[in-house]
Amino acid sequence: MSVVGVDFGYQSSVIAAAGRGGVDVILNGGSNRLNPSMVGFDECRRVGEQATSGQSSNLKNTIKGMKRLVGLAFDDPRAQKEMKWYPGVTFAPFERSSGGTPSIGVKIHAGDSEKETVVPIEMVAGMMLRHMGDIAAAKAAEGTSTPASELFPQDWVVAIPNYFTDAQRRGLQAGCEIVGIKGVLRFMxxxxxxxxxxxxxxxxxxxxxxxxxxxxxxxxxxxxxxxxxxxxxxxxxxxxxxxxxxxxxGGRDFDMAVATWIASGFEQKFGSKLSGKPLDKPKTYLKILAAAEAAKKTLSPVGVKEARINLEMLMDDFDFSTSLKVEEYEAICQPLLDxxxxxxxxxxxxxxxxxxxxxxxxxxxxxxxxxxxxxxxxxxxxxxxxxxxxxxxxxxxxxxxxxxx
Ligand code: ATP
Structure with missing residues (x-):
């Protein structure tokens, strides 16, 4: 299989191939159809599903949300906003690359030693797309004696949002070139x-x-x-x-609205006993955001009245439990619905x-x-x-x- 279509998403990416029988979405090694758009740096590079575990254990070296930064200049107000959309992309420090685009300083562990390296965001985006190609190649190699590396896709159509500028498109293309994706790359x-x-x-x-x-x-x-x-x-x-x-x-804005509501309930309950603001602490923030997304999903089906939220050891050893009623949720989200x-x-x-x-x-x-x-x-x-x-x-x-x- 050498021709593929890719949805390069902010949260998850999907790869499909068209054949004589129609179109098939290609399953990854874990038999899943959606691949988290995430890259983690550790002893080795972990991409997609393999990077998700590092979200809490390897927080500063895990990068996501690259779709929103690729191809933007470091000083572009959209990039500045995105880089502050903590924890939208990463908890690692941002730097300006020699090409003027956002780069991220990550630590790579090799045995007992630790090496700091700076990766440009377009390279991270390229790594994600390369991972998608590897999934397709592994699938194509199943049951054959041909090595997967020889079956890496040669012809790609990558879907991009219609708000992407030429520079963003070029950024994504450059990222693919940096990671060695060869062949035809088309966008739609x-x-x-x-x-x-x-x-x-x-x-x-x-x-x-x-x-x-x-x-x-x-x-x-x-x-x-x-x-x-x-x-x-x-x-x-x-x-x-x-x-x-x-x-x-998008969905992240709904999550953020709910996360802010959870954090404020937690602060009201424990007040001055807390050592700081919950949303200023990366791990606490991530836990709250995950709970917010879960509550949002619980409240999606018709007829569900409330979502329970239980957060053990949320911060400073304090647990927090609450429930979000559907009316409250809709009131919180009203500015987004408008x-x-x-x-x-x-x-x-x-x-x-x-x-x-x-x-x-x-x-x-x-x-x-x-x-x-x-x-x-x-x-x-x-x-x-x-x-x-x-x-x-x-x-x-x-x-x-x-x-x-
Ligand atoms: P983008 O289109 O911005 O690139 P993406 O393609 O990664 O993003 P999708 O995979 O289409 O996005 O959707 C992910 C969003 O959908 C997330 O915000 C997720 O929380 C939300 N979502 C998924 N399932 C549900 C559900 N059952 N109820 C509510 N929201 C959901």
Whole structure:
């Protein structure tokens, strides 16, 4: 297998390959379809699933969220914001690389010795993509006598968000070159990949009508961004009519809102007995953030009224337990929910359509599972149903694979 499509996500990445039987998402060594976008430096480099254990034990040498920094200049306000989005990327110190981009100082352990090294963020992004290629190569080598290294993909389509500038695209390309990814590397927008994976099989089944175009809105909310796009389908053609984005709205913002609420409850309970602010302590922060994400997921299904939060030894040996009621959660998230309408309205205006012209509104991306997000989308669009016919986690990688085929 030498042709692959990749969804390079902020939180997780997916790789797929198109073959004669359709598109397959390639499972990693742990038989999982999603690969944490994370790189850890220890005795050796650990990437993806292998890096997750280092999140707490090797905190300062574990890097994630590189998608948001790759290709940005160190002084770019977006990079500055992201670097302060602690613990968005890393707890290690940032430096300016000789090329003017953000770099991270990590410690590499070799036996008893420790070596400090500075890795540019684009190289970390390249390492993540290389890892995805290794997953594909290992799969291709299964049951053959050919070494996996000889089956490393030669032709890639990598999906990127539509807010990526040329510089960000070039940064990702440079990262791939640094880590030795050779062959053809093409990019496509994530929303186009989603539309392609929606339309291609429907087109083959002759579900589109030349006289009556099918207009579909795709709403994608992942961990770090929210994109609304509209595509029109007629037989043999996919036309992207509009794409609008809030690049600062995603699941991590919901987690952060809940984390702030947990931290403030903890501080209220233990007050001056605490040795500092919980969100200023990296390990405490990570524990709170993980609990916030878990509570968010608990509250996603319809009918769930509250989420229990139990944090043992959260800080200074104090445990903390609380419960988050769904109404409280929605109130905390209201400022985020209020931002859902803007991109929808702009996308409709740009496409010169109204919601009545839409055949379907397809939702993808992990954060479209959030119950109050779904309800708010229905209210904004004034419709009865959102379509979930696509795999929320895999549609982008599948579309990229189809483009690569
Ligand atoms: P980006 O699109 O910003 O690059 P990504 O592709 O890594 O990010 P996804 O994998 O689409 O993002 O989604 C991850 C987000 O979805 C996380 O914030 C995660 O907490 C959230 N998520 C996943 N499952 C659920 C669920 N059941 N309920 C609520 N949120 C969920």
């Amino acid at each position: 927008h994530e929303n186009t990949a989603t539309a392609l994976s929606y339309g291609i099989f429907k087109d083959l089944k002759k579900e589109f009508d030349a006289e009556k175009p099918t207009n579909v809105m795709f709403i994608d909310m992942g961990a770090s961004a929210y994109t609304v796009s509209i595509a029109t389908f007629i037989p043999g053609q996919l036309i992207v009519k509009s794409a609008q984005c809030d690049s600062e709205l 931002r859902l309408a803007g991109p929808i309205q702009k996308a409709l205006e740009e496409a010169k359509l109204t919601s009545a012209d839409l055949t379907a509104v397809e939702i993808v991306g992990g954060s479209t599972r959030i119950g109050c997000v779904k309800r708010k989308l229905l209210e904004i669009l004034n419709i009865e149903n959102l379509s979930t016919t696509m795999n929320a986690d895999e549609s982008v990688a599948r579309g990229a694979a189809l483009q690569s085929a």
